Amino acid sequence: MTRIPPVAPEDASFAVRLAYRAAAKMVGEVPEPFAVFAHHPKLFFTSLTQEFAAGKASTTLPVSVRELAVYRVAWTLGCSWCVDFGTMMQRLDGLDVDRLKDIGEYETSTKYSDDERAAIAYADAMTQSPDVVTDEQVADLERRFGRAGVVELTYQIGLENMRARINSSLGITEQGFSSGDACRVPWASSTPV
Template sequence: MTTIQIAERMNFSAVAPKVFKAVMALDAAARQGIDPVLLELVQIRASQINRCAYCIDYHTTDARKAGEAEERIYQLSAWEESSLFTARERAALALTEAVTRLPEGVPDAVYNEAAAHFGESELAQLIALIFTTNTWNRMNVTTRKTPGTL
């Protein structure tokens, strides 16, 4: 099997350190109070949609460290057809997809289902986690951040 080398375009953290540090601070704030396994599921799913290989690699590794089962990681891209996810996780994943695919809008049904499973403060944190993950995805896809690097 031959692998293709895709050159990284820039080291964003070195070129724009103030922006990078600001996104790091946003990321730290967005993670507060979110269950570690749910956090990784949301980040993996947004990264799958955005085709961010770096973030998929990073968050699947972190999901395993948080105790996530391999089978659930494998089925995450087809979570709607899987019986392995709880109603709460499904609500979070549906919201993740809606916020990530923002031009399609966030349907009331999706928002209301998430609100039924998460208190207002926790829902705000979840929304922040989703948009922060999308920020990382856009940064890393644009600069072609290489999976497995820091």
């Protein structure tokens, strides 16, 4: 149960209901963070805009590198919603989700490439508080992915740190995106979106 209840469609503004429908069409259910954010419509639409724009703009890195770094942040911070959603996104991107079981041993697992390991290590360094990113680490990433790739990776890791911390703080947990289970949003079984 979230610490702040989700806004049900019948209690949402027309614009928020439209966003709910679009989100449900894209991922099969209304993401619970959206439904909680709907209590503050300006931040709801700010968040939607940021997510959409970041997704469209993030095309420099290989998808597996970006998605694994983001997943590692969610896993490290313990955001079950982000882990659930991230697993689904990797599956939809055609990536091998079985290797996510080895994310805790990424340094030695043969399931990850050197580029993926470097990105995951960077995610770890950025997620610590304070961060422990080194000049050498950034230089290595720049050799691998170019400057735009480093900026994209940094942005995506920072964005996931924000998402995971918000979701965990608000008590937002997994919805079953990765397993195909029914959504936990309270109105999912009773009211069409």
